Structures are given as C-alpha cells and as structure tokens.
Amino acid sequence: MMSVFGGREQIFGKEELRLGEFDPSAEGFYRNVQTFPLSVKKRRSIRISIRSDVPIDVAVANEKGESVSYKQAVKEGSVGPVPTGDNKEMGLILGICPGDRATVSVEVWMEKP
Numbered sequence: 773m774m775s776v777f778g779g780r781e782q783i784f785g786k787e788e789l790r791l792g793e794f795d796p797s798a799e800g801f802y803r804n805v806q807t808f809p810l811s812v813k814k815r816r817s818i819r820i821s822i823r824s825d826v827p828i829d830v831a832v833a834n835e836k837g838e839s840v841s842y843k844q845a846v847k848e849g850s851v852g853p854v855p856t857g858d859n860k861e862m863g864l865i866l867g868i869c870p871g872d873r874a875t876v877s878v879e880v881w882m883e884k885p
Contacts, residue, residue: 779883779884780881780882780883781881781882781883782879782880782881783810783811783812783818783880783881783882784808784810784864784878784879784880784881785879786877786878786879787877787878787879788875788876788877789806789866789875789876789877789878790803790873790874790875790876791803791804791805791806791828791866791867791868791872791873791874791876792804792868792870792871792872792873792874793873800870802870802871804867804868804869804870804872805865805866805867805868806865806866806867807863807864807865807866808863808864808865808866809861809862809863810832810861810862810863810864810880811860811861812856812859812860812861812862812882813856813860813882814856814857814858814859814860815855815856815857815858815885816855816856816882816883816884816885817852817853817854817855817856817882817883817884817885818832818852818853818854818856818862818880818881818882818883819850819851819852819853819854819880819881819883820832820850820851820852820854820864820878820879820880821849821850821878821879821880822846822848822849822850822851822876822877822878823847823848823876823877824846824847824848824874824875824876824877825847825874825875825876826847826868826872826873826874827844827845827846827847828845828846828847828866828867828868828874828876829842829843829844829845829846829865829866829867829868830842830843830846830851830864830865830866831843831864831865831867832851832854832862832863832864832865833862833863833865834857834859834862835859835860835861835862837863840854840855840857840862841854853883853885855885856882864878864880866878
C-alpha cells in the first residue's frame, strides 16, 4: 500500500508475533529466533517499528546474509532508516534470550531516502 503523500509503503504489516514459544520441531525446542523475508526496492530505506512486552533483539540482513542493522534490547521504538542499497530482498530477524517469551508487534515500511 503506497501513501500518496510521504512515499511510505508498508512491506510487513502490523503483525503480532510470539517469540520464545515451545516448539518440539525447533532446534532447542523453542522459537527464540524468527526470520522474515522482506521484498524491497533498490535505493530506498526501510524503517521498523517494534513494541514488545519484554526487550528483544532486532536485526536486518541484506541478500548476502550480512547484518546491515542491529539493535539490542528493544522494548518499544524503531530501527532505521536502513538503506536497501541494490538489494531486492532483505531479512528481518527477531530474537529473545532462551527461556524468555515475548509478544511483539512489528511493522516495516519502505520510503525514499
């Protein structure tokens, strides 16, 4: 969805997620780290809005799997702007310490720098 006035395009909807849930199919039996692919456009910036009931770590990776942004212990706030460079795909990584659980609200949007 593209905004007419600000050039803001939502690329990961306002989602409510659970981190740290028990999952017998996961390594270590808990989902402490979750990854989400992001389809982006070249030469834009992305911003991420986070709200969590406990602090979590947030990272953004490029197509090569390299971290291009990292923020530790985010409870409420934003990450970015993170330049997309020449990438068409990026990844959002959310993590929590083993044994902790969090309910996280996340929104990601792209805009012209």
